[in-house]
Amino acid sequence: MEQVLLIEDDDRIRLSLTLGLEDEGYAVRGAATAEEGLVAQRREPADTVLVDLMLPGADGFECIRQLRSRDDVPIVVVSARDDTHDIVAALEAGADDYLVKPVAVKELSARLRALRRRARASAVAAVPALVFGDLEIRPEAGEVAVGGRPVALTRTEFRLLCELAQHPGRVLSRSQLLERVWEYAYGDERLVDVHVGRIRQKVEADPAAPRHLVTVRGMGYKLTR
Secondary structure (H helix, E strand, C coil): CCEEEEECCCHHHHHHHHHHHHHCCCEEEEECCHHHHHHHHHHCCCCEEEECCCCCCCCHHHHHHHHHHHCCCCEEEEECCCCHHHHHHHHHHCCCEEEECCCCHHHHHHHHHHHHHHHHCCCCCCCCCEEECCEEEECCCCEEEECCEEECCCHHHHHHHHHHHCCCCCCECHHHHHHHHHCCCCCCCHHHHHHHHHHHHHHCCCCCCCCCEEEECCCEEEECC
16 A cells, blocks of 8 residues: 655645545555654655645755655645745755645545656666766666766656657657656646756756757757767
């Protein structure tokens, strides 16, 4: 049974989501603060963590950063804050997905299933190392290196980079990447933009003028040699 850690300070929302997710077949543990959640995840790691942004004490952004610094657990933000700045900030802190309250449990469950499928599956099967200048991607090993130096990517970042690498020089639209990497028929395309920006920070010598991970205005992204 999939284990979910729900970090939410509103007792009614925490109970409602817990009961709904349990009906969907998940085992849910709750925490009312970031501090409680971080301790719970350290003691008994969950398969997925749901985080509200407006928490007492350390806020959700700090909670996400600390979770991400420890491991690559899938993190989904569930928040009433729908401002673009908040969504981008949460994704840049390390969240994999973002849902705005009120949340339909069926949609949340579908997102969680997609996250877990991506976490279990290898990004690419039986593909040799893919080389783009000084950027080397080893899909089967789950490794990326720049100039021979290992680069740490999250699972989602790695899958996104591999998807682009499988189609060198070909432009993939944001909607195509959402469908192939996140497995969403539709969704917020900011997910793609923020993750591309994070990858550039890690693999490009000058993220502001990327050599490999290139934006094609009005179309999408491509990976070039």
